[in-house]
Amino acid sequence: MTITAHERADMSRSPIAGTDPTPAISLHGVSKVYRSGSETVTAVREVDLNIERGEFFSLLGPSGCGKTTTMRMIAGFDDPTDGEVRLTGNDVTGVPPNHRDVNMVFQSYALFPHMSVHDNVAFGLKRSGVAKREISGRVGEMLDLVELGDRAGHKPAQLSGGQQQRVALARALVNRPSALLLDEPLGALDLKLRQSMQSELKRIQREVGITFVYVTHDQGEALTMSDRIAVMNEGIVEQLGSPAEVYERPATRFVAGFIGTSNLLTGTAGEARDGGSDVRLADDHVVRAGTALLPGAAVDMTVRPEKIRITTHEPDAALSRVRGTVTDTVYLGSATHYTVRLADGTEIVVFCQNTSDALEVAEAGSAVWLSWQPQHSYVLPEAHASRPAPHTPADPSDEETHNHA
Amino acid sequence: MVKRKLVPYLLALPGWSWLALFFVAPIAGMLALSLTTGDVITGFRQTFHVANYVDAIATYWEQISRSLLYGGSATVVCLLLGFPMAYWIAFRGGKHKSTYLLLILLPFFVSFVLRTISWKFTLSDNGVVLGTLKSIGLAPDDLAVLNSAPAVVLGLAYNFLPFMVLPIYAVLERMDPRLVEAAYDLYATRTQAFLRVILPIALPGVFAGGLMTFIPTSADYVNASVLGGTHNTMVGNIIRTEYLVNNAYPTAAAITFTLMGLLLLGIFSYARALGTERVMEVQAR
Numbered sequence: 001m002t003i004t005a006h007e008r009a010d011m012s013r014s015p016i017a018g019t020d021p022t023p024a025i026s027l028h029g030v031s032k033v034y035r036s037g038s039e040t041v042t043a044v045r046e047v048d049l050n051i052e053r054g055e056f057f058s059l060l061g062p063s064g065c066g067k068t069t070t071m072r073m074i075a076g077f078d079d080p081t082d083g084e085v086r087l088t089g090n091d092v093t094g095v096p097p098n099h100r101d102v103n104m105v106f107q108s109y110a111l112f113p114h115m116s117v118h119d120n121v122a123f124g125l126k127r128s129g130v131a132k133r134e135i136s137g138r139v140g141e142m143l144d145l146v147e148l149g150d151r152a153g154h155k156p157a158q159l160s161g162g163q164q165q166r167v168a169l170a171r172a173l174v175n176r177p178s179a180l181l182l183d184e185p186l187g188a189l190d191l192k193l194r195q196s197m198q199s200e201l202k203r204i205q206r207e208v209g210i211t212f213v214y215v216t217h218d219q220g221e222a223l224t225m226s227d228r229i230a231v232m233n234e235g236i237v238e239q240l241g242s243p244a245e246v247y248e249r250p251a252t253r254f255v256a257g258f259i260g261t262s263n264l265l266t267g268t269a270g271e272a273r274d275g276g277s278d279v280r281l282a283d284d285h286v287v288r289a290g291t292a293l294l295p296g297a298a299v300d301m302t303v304r305p306e307k308i309r310i311t312t313h314e315p316d317a318a319l320s321r322v323r324g325t326v327t328d329t330v331y332l333g334s335a336t337h338y339t340v341r342l343a344d345g346t347e348i349v350v351f352c353q354n355t356s357d358a359l360e361v362a363e364a365g366s367a368v369w370l371s372w373q374p375q376h377s378y379v380l381p382e383a384h385a386s387r388p389a390p391h392t393p394a395d396p397s398d399e400e401t402h403n404h405a
Numbered sequence: 406m407v408k409r410k411l412v413p414y415l416l417a418l419p420g421w422s423w424l425a426l427f428f429v430a431p432i433a434g435m436l437a438l439s440l441t442t443g444d445v446i447t448g449f450r451q452t453f454h455v456a457n458y459v460d461a462i463a464t465y466w467e468q469i470s471r472s473l474l475y476g477g478s479a480t481v482v483c484l485l486l487g488f489p490m491a492y493w494i495a496f497r498g499g500k501h502k503s504t505y506l507l508l509i510l511l512p513f514f515v516s517f518v519l520r521t522i523s524w525k526f527t528l529s530d531n532g533v534v535l536g537t538l539k540s541i542g543l544a545p546d547d548l549a550v551l552n553s554a555p556a557v558v559l560g561l562a563y564n565f566l567p568f569m570v571l572p573i574y575a576v577l578e579r580m581d582p583r584l585v586e587a588a589y590d591l592y593a594t595r596t597q598a599f600l601r602v603i604l605p606i607a608l609p610g611v612f613a614g615g616l617m618t619f620i621p622t623s624a625d626y627v628n629a630s631v632l633g634g635t636h637n638t639m640v641g642n643i644i645r646t647e648y649l650v651n652n653a654y655p656t657a658a659a660i661t662f663t664l665m666g667l668l669l670l671g672i673f674s675y676a677r678a679l680g681t682e683r684v685m686e687v688q689a690r
Contacts, residue, residue: 077586097589104590110583114605123601124591171591 022089023050024179024211025074025102030083031235032069043069045235046083051179051213053088056205058214058222061232062258067215070232071181074213076100088178098127103172105182109164111156117143117167118152124175142174145204162193169204179211186221198224219259223247231255247304251381256302263308263348265301265377269293276374283344287320288374300380305351307376310338310362315371322370324348326362338362340370439658449654461659465643469664472640473671475554476623479561480569483618484611486562487569491610492603494570495577506574509567517564521631524560525551528632552634560628565621569614576610577603612679620668640664 032044044066051057059067072078073085076097085093092100103124111120118139125135143149146166148159156164165185172180185201186194202225205212216222222229223243231239231246231254239251250256253264270278270286277293278286279301289301303320315321327347328339338350348370362368439457441449462469494505512520527533528550538544550556584606588598604611626641633639640660648657 075590077589097586098592098594104587106583106587108581108583110581110587112584112587112602112606123588123593127592127594127597175591 022053023086024053024055024088025049025051025213026086026089027070027074028084028086030070030073030080030085032066032073032078033081042235044073044080047232047235047237049230049237049240051211053178053211054209056202056212056214056225056227058216058226058229059232060216060219060222060229060259062217065232066235067217067232068183071104071183071213071215074179075102075104075181101178102181103175103177105165105168105172105180105185107184107187109156109168109188111164111167111171113156115155116152117148117154117156117159120156120167121171121174123171128175138174139170142170145173145207146170161189162197165189165197166200169201173204173208173210176208177210179213182212182214184216185214186216186218194221201225223259231258233258249378250302253300253380256380261305261349261351262302263305265303265346265348267299267301269295269297269299271295279377281322281342281344282346283322283342285322285342287322287377289320289377289379290375291379293379301377302380303348303372303377305337305349306353308348308350308370308372310340310350310352311369311371312362312366313369315369318374319371320374320377321372322348324368324370326364326366326368329362329364338368340368435658436662438654439662441655443655445652445654454655457655457659458663461656462663465640465660468638468640468643469660469667471637472623472664473667475558475561475629475637475639476619476625478558479565479622480615480619482558482562483566483569484615487566487614488573488607488611491570491573491577495574495580496582502578506571509570512564513567518627518631520564521560521627524563525631528556551632552637554633554637557628557633557637557639560632561622561625564625564628565618568617568621572613572617573607573610576607580606608679612676615675615679616672619671623668624664 027047027049030044030047031042034041034043047066047070049070059070061067069078073080074087076092076095076099079094083093084091087101112123115123118136121139121142122135125138130138140149140152143152146169148163148166148170151159151163151167156167159167165188168185182201186197189197198221201212214222214225223246226243228240228242229246230237233254239246239255241249241251246255247259250259250262256262256264265279265281265287267279267281267287269289270280272278272292272295275290275292277289277291277295279289279293279299280286287301289299293299309315310326322342324340324342326338327341330337333354335354336352338352340348340350342348350370437451438449440451440453440455442452442454442457443449490509494502498505515523528535530536530549530551531539535544535548535550539546539548580603584602585598588602593601623639624641626639626645629637629639629642644657644660644664647653647660
């Protein structure tokens with residue numbers, strides 16, 4: 001029995017979801033259609049999301065997938081064409097941003113260049129009428145939290161990119177919003193700074209316990225930081241789940257391809273036994289899948305490159321195994337990446353850790369065996385859920401057209 | 406190496422020569438002229454006659470102060486009209502921004518004097534505007550706009566509006582629109598977002614626009630002579646008359662320098678009030 005993306009979404013509620021069942025943010029059938037002249041572009045298509053309190057939630061997807069538009073509708077900068085946005089249970093659809101209890105960290109930081117760091121952070125508190133004495137206390141506290149206590153009098157232009165980023169964070173957090181929206185906040189930083197800011201953000205989020213909604217196109221960032229991830233593509237949520245779920249059990253081909261590197265194998269389900277199935281691949285190799293399938297069904301499977309072993313001798317027959325020819329090797333120091341071509345032309349990427357016992361180095365052109373544990377061939381639910389199993393084993397050429405449909 | 410170091414200076418040489426020849430030399434000559442005595446027939450002799458200034462200021466104080474008043478009023482009118490225009494083009498202009506900018510500059514393709522004269526036709530007692538208003542009974546029959554202070558100020562504002570719009574536009578166009586969103590996100594109302602964020606950031610543009618409007622408008626004489634009649638003469642008209650009609654070169658030069666001194670004084674105090682970082686911070690509080 002396999003699990004559909006929908007069922008998985010229900011299973012993967014955040015473990016942090018506390019005593020209050022009302023989600024911090026919920027979207028119901030939210031769509032956004034842009035019209036320019038006679039053209040219409042659907043940026044977001046009927047998105048349903050529940051973001052729990054205290055959760056670190058990521059909206060992950062390529063540019064143009066609708067993640068930023070979704071966030072802007074939560075913030076109130078854009079109004080949904082259709083559907084409803086709720087903040088802690090209250091319908092805020094159509095409510096302007098200055099009346100919403102969420103704050104945003106902009107990709108460009110959007111710090112007010114004419115104000116000091118202190119005045120930037122105090123801006124929201126002043127507007128909401130907090131007493132002067134309380135303002136300076138809270139601003140000081142917040143600047144200490146982001147480790148900029150000694151920079152209160154500086155202008156944004158006098159700070160480094162990472163420091164400006166932390167000011168932007170402090171300026172939003174100081175208002176104690178019910179949720180903090182972060183729009184690719186680390187995008188402008190260099191790699192090293194980005195990595196240290198990732199753990200910094202996590203630490204701050206744990207300390208303040210505020211719901212974080214994090215928009216990013218960087219799957220590594222989303223995997224490291226999030227409690228849950230919504231993977232978006234072309235305006236819809238393709239999968240909703242924990243980092244391990246979207247990585248290990250991608251719901252669609254898109255998710256499998258977008259998150260990490262993935263090898264896609266297509267084939268036809270054969271005999272089902274021991275809670276698994278044999279799958280005949282296009283090049284007639286038979287591999288085991290850890291899922292029981294209807295015999296004859298067309299199957300899309302993914303295998304992660306790091307799960308595959310590359311050997312020159314024949315591996316144990318209990319493993320899933322295929323034969324191929326190495327076409328490319330990339331030596332990376334701690335690991336080597338191989339590209340192996342199967343008889344039918346399918347290319348498989350293998351990541352091999354260069355441990356002391358992995359001395360076998362396959363060179364380009366050499367014939368090798370690839371093997372992996374059967375449970376690591378993960379069957380994409382999309383393929384066999386959406387396609388009815390044919391009664392007779394399908395003609396391979398027919399299968400090909402199905403897969404591309 | 407020495408030659409290479411000289412290159413920038415050599416490149417700057419034409420510019421410096423130009424300035425020396427056509428700016429510094431005439432200014433120095435004018436300054437010398439303002440301290441001479443005599444007349445065109447007998448010639449002017451250098452006598453360092455400072456009383457030229459005293460006489461000029463005493464005689465024409467009314468016109469000098471009127472010029473500053475008209476120039477200042479026109480600048481304020483330009484700011485009130487020009488800021489919304491610049492704002493609208495910068496944030497709402499979309500892909501037609503350059504078209505709108507061209508429209509603002511379009512009157513400049515017509516001669517300055519012609520533009521002013523066309524205002525005279527437009528505002529004349531029975532012209533397009535007043536004539537229509539009077540014929541439908543919306544204005545009293547004896548209403549006149551021409552030959553008045555408002556006519557001169559409006560004419561000045563009309564002629565120098567682009568000098569206000571363009572610098573403000575340049576600042577707003579460079580401004581990150583996310584700053585306004587950030588202000589709204591941090592609970593600011595529209596008014597607060599404007600006063601606390603947009604205006605302070607646009608201030609350098611307002612400052613430049615103000616200078617570029619105030620200086621030429623307070624020295625202008627075309628608007629006053631075409632639209633102002635006989636009772637609204639500005640200092641520009643006086644200088645022109647003294648120089649070209651009365652041939653009283655020292656007096657004309659003395660008024661010119663008085664005007665220049667007053668403008669410089671005004672500019673420096675204006676810069677102190679608007680242009681410095683510290684004042685902008687105060688503004689933001």
